[in-house]
Amino acid sequence: MIGFIQELQRRTPLGWLQLNHQKSRLLVAISGIAFADVLIFMQLGFQNALYDSNTRFHRAVNADIILISPQSKNLQNMSTFSRRRLLQAADVPGVKSADSMYIGLVTWKNPQTKRKTSVQAIGFHPEKSALNIPEIDNQLDTIKLPNNFIFDRGARGDYDQVFAQIEAGKTVSTEIEKRTINISGLFKLGASFGADGTLISSDENFLRIFPRRSVGSISLGLIDVKSGYEIEQVAAALKTHLEKYEDVKVLTHEEYVNLEKAYWQKESPVGFIFSMGVAMGFIVGVIIVYQVLSTDVNSHLKEYATFKAMGYNNSYLLGVIFEEAIILAALGFIPGFVVPLGLYKLAANATNLPLYMTLARAIFVLILTIIMCAISGTIATGKLQSADPADMF
DSSP: OOOHHHHHHHHHHHHHHHHHHHHHHHHHHHHHHHHHHHHHHHHHHHHHHHHHHHHHHHHHHHOOOEOOOOOBTTHHHHBOEHHHHHHHHHHHHTTEEEEEEEEEEEEOOOOTTTOOEEEEEEEEEEEEESSSHHHHHHTTHHSSSSTEEEEEEOSSOOOHHHHHHHHHHOOOEEEEEEEEEEEEEEEEEOOOOOOOOOEEEEEEHHHHHHHOOTTTTEEEEEEETTTTTHHHHHHHHHHHHHHSHHHHHHEEEOOOOOHHHHHHIIIHHHHHHHHHHHHHHHHHHHHHHHHHHHHHHHHTHHHHHHHHHOOOOOOHHHHHHHHHHHHHHHHHHHHHHHHHHHHHHHHHHHHOOOOOOOOOHHHHHHHHHHHHHHHHHHHHHHHHHHHHHHHHH
16 A cells, blocks of 8 residues: 555656646636536535425424325325314324314415415414424414414515514514405425415414315324324324225325425426436536547647557556546536535525535535546547557657
């Protein structure tokens, strides 16, 4: 090992010297790799924001087991099932409680701008919070009052004045479906790709703004499991007991979160577009690095042939090209990592989506960059391996 390190120290850094000799070409290559990395980082960031924002509600649901309609696609496309299934679920051993939740996408008038926008409305019985959000727990008495709602301070749009009035203890009024409602409290959940924000109130207030909805048709069934029982075992018993009716599906909390994520990954075109963007960024990077390395090989082909005539084998010359590829990957990754940090912050402020850098993503893109440059180096060395010193002079 020591001998190998000493050999590296004695070795002339030919790859770096060749890159550094043409500084303009080096800068172009670094810029190209950085551009590809920025594209990949942004696509991965938006993709993660897509999954994260659209599953925040699901992760916050306060239940061990969730009942949904088999026809439900995602949170913005919920079907309903009969409330009778909750009464039947209560008969299964291990079930502590079975509560209902109503969900619907509604258009409301922004109290500040008076513009119409889509928000997610949630209704549940206010004896206990259906979501693991402490701010909601403290406002259960508020949502019991007729036409009283609490609103998402993480909503997308202009609500600064509205938030300031509510935090000052005032009530803000607006309209939904020609009905006046009062916003008297705030909580934090956040916007998603499907809705600009969330309204929460009691089940009675929810049904007032959805007059066509029946009290017996619910969106979610929230099942709590008794202490001492395994959630998976109770879920299996519920499946046996309820799924024969074919209008309800039984999911553990983790399965419920994964169901929403799978929709955005596989069925939604948005998830496919972001994945395609990552692939396109990778391909762009391969092409740019190949052009640089191929030009370098062609411009120094006689020098490489001379090395061959002096006794250097192909592996040494290929090592020079791969050395250039690794150097380009490292130098290009630095600006390719720094620029998205600012772009993430800018996009997060503009959209209220959870856009942020993660260590795992940075390592993943670095590995992709190295692979990208290695592929380019492999392609670029094709002509070098076939170079014959006798043909060069």
